[in-house]
Amino acid sequence: MAGVMETEEQARNRFQLELEFVQCLANPNYLNFLAQRGYLREKPFVNYLKYLLYWKEPEYAKFLKYPHCLHMLELLQYEHFRKELVNAQCAKFIDEQQILHWQHYSRKRTRLQQALAEQQQQQQPQAPSHGNTTSK
Amino acid sequence: MAAAEKSTKEKLLSTLDDIEVLSRELIEMLALSRSQKLPQSGEDTQILELLVQRDKEFQELMQTAMEQGRVHQEMQTLEKEVEKRDSDIQQLQKQLKEAEHILATAVYQAKEKLKSIEKARKGSISSEEIIKYAHRISASNAVCAPLNWVPGDPRRPYPTDLEMRSGMLGNISNMSTNGVNGHLPGDALAAGRLPDVLTPQYPWQSTDVSMGILPPHHGNDFGLEPPGHNKENEDDVEAMSTDSSSSSSDSD
Numbered sequence: 001m002a003g004v005m006e007t008e009e010q011a012r013n014r015f016q017l018e019l020e021f022v023q024c025l026a027n028p029n030y031l032n033f034l035a036q037r038g039y040l041r042e043k044p045f046v047n048y049l050k051y052l053l054y055w056k057e058p059e060y061a062k063f064l065k066y067p068h069c070l071h072m073l074e075l076l077q078y079e080h081f082r083k084e085l086v087n088a089q090c091a092k093f094i095d096e097q098q099i100l101h102w103q104h105y106s107r108k109r110t111r112l113q114q115a116l117a118e119q120q121q122q123q124q125p126q127a128p129s130h131g132n133t134t135s136k
Numbered sequence: 137m138a139a140a141e142k143s144t145k146e147k148l149l150s151t152l153d154d155i156e157v158l159s160r161e162l163i164e165m166l167a168l169s170r171s172q173k174l175p176q177s178g179e180d181t182q183i184l185e186l187l188v189q190r191d192k193e194f195q196e197l198m199q200t201a202m203e204q205g206r207v208h209q210e211m212q213t214l215e216k217e218v219e220k221r222d223s224d225i226q227q228l229q230k231q232l233k234e235a236e237h238i239l240a241t242a243v244y245q246a247k248e249k250l251k252s253i254e255k256a257r258k259g260s261i262s263s264e265e266i267i268k269y270a271h272r273i274s275a276s277n278a279v280c281a282p283l284n285w286v287p288g289d290p291r292r293p294y295p296t297d298l299e300m301r302s303g304m305l306g307n308i309s310n311m312s313t314n315g316v317n318g319h320l321p322g323d324a325l326a327a328g329r330l331p332d333v334l335t336p337q338y339p340w341q342s343t344d345v346s347m348g349i350l351p352p353h354h355g356n357d358f359g360l361e362p363p364g365h366n367k368e369n370e371d372d373v374e375a376m377s378t379d380s381s382s383s384s385s386d387s388d
Contacts, residue, residue, distance in 0.1 A: 058259070
């Protein structure tokens with residue numbers, strides 16, 4: 001890891017490496033790979049994961065192409081999650097759920113928006129009724 | 137009144153007793169002298185004098201008693217005043233406490249409001265940037281699957297083995313030779329099979345926006361190079377494609 005003093009180029013390289021790595025965390029299979037090789041048990045690695053939380057800040061997050069990685073990163077802060085990832089079944093389950101969510105995301109969102117629009121429509125007719133009483 | 141002195145009431149009563157005794161004696165003497173016709177000039181004058189004295193004392197004591205009564209009344213009035221003032225003060229105290237409570241609440245709420253304003257200001261991002269970013273992550277199907285996606289399609293909401301291997305992480309060992317093409321030498325299969333969508337330099341890896349940003353400084357040594365930084369990376373990554381159950385592995 002870079003020492004206290006690093007050149008700008010080293011810092012830039014480190015930036016790109018960390019950008020790539022944090023996004024790799026969105027891949028449940030990679031997480032399973034890391035877990036099975038024991039990386040997730042090592043304290044320095046856990047510290048590194050905590051350090052990577054800086055990607056949640058907006059000025060860094062804007063570079064992420066795969067935002068799922070942030071959720072995985074948050075989950076990885078918990079020891080229980082890290083322990084569970086050793087199972088291949090667990091990783092497979094996460095993978096399936098992730099893909100299903102990814103698949104149906106647009107449909108879910110439109111449904112949610114429709115529900116919100118309906119809710120607003122229900123509230124709105126009450127407002128015009130105040131004006132109607134004068135015409136009656 | 138000092139405890140040693142007799143109270144006015146007692147003095148009055150004793151004086152009255154004296155007067156009573158003296159007047160009784162006088163009357164007895166008069167009655168006696170009338171029946172006996174004996175000159176008792178000395179005694180009756182004495183008794184008369186004493187009587188007059190006692191009477192004077194009595195009058196004085198009455199005056200004192202009246203004074204004392206007046207003073208006592210004044211004291212009572214003053215006490216009432218004091219009570220009234222006391223209750224006024226208590227009332228004011230209650231009101232002050234109430235006011236303080238209200239002000240404290242108001243100040244607290246104002247502080248909370250300021251905090252939330254600060255928080256909102258901190259998190260404020262230009263809407264243009266948000267739209268740009270939303271466009272970026274949606275256009276590349278990173279957040280939402282393409283409409284024609286079916287199981288079997290290699291695209292994923294995360295970087296696939298291929299993308300991981302061809303990035304900077306996957307090529308640390310030969311970064312000096314890493315020109316435009318990020319493929320590993322043994323990756324001829326993948327090289328021939330790349331769809332046009334996946335260009336060698338994946339946008340998720342590069343800082344295609346301004347290069348001004350640098351990662352946060354970390355002074356302490358984590359003690360371990362994160363995986364992917366070692367030379368063994370290639371072997372590990374090869375092994376990973378067999379681990380993954382995704383259908384993206386181009387095995388045929």
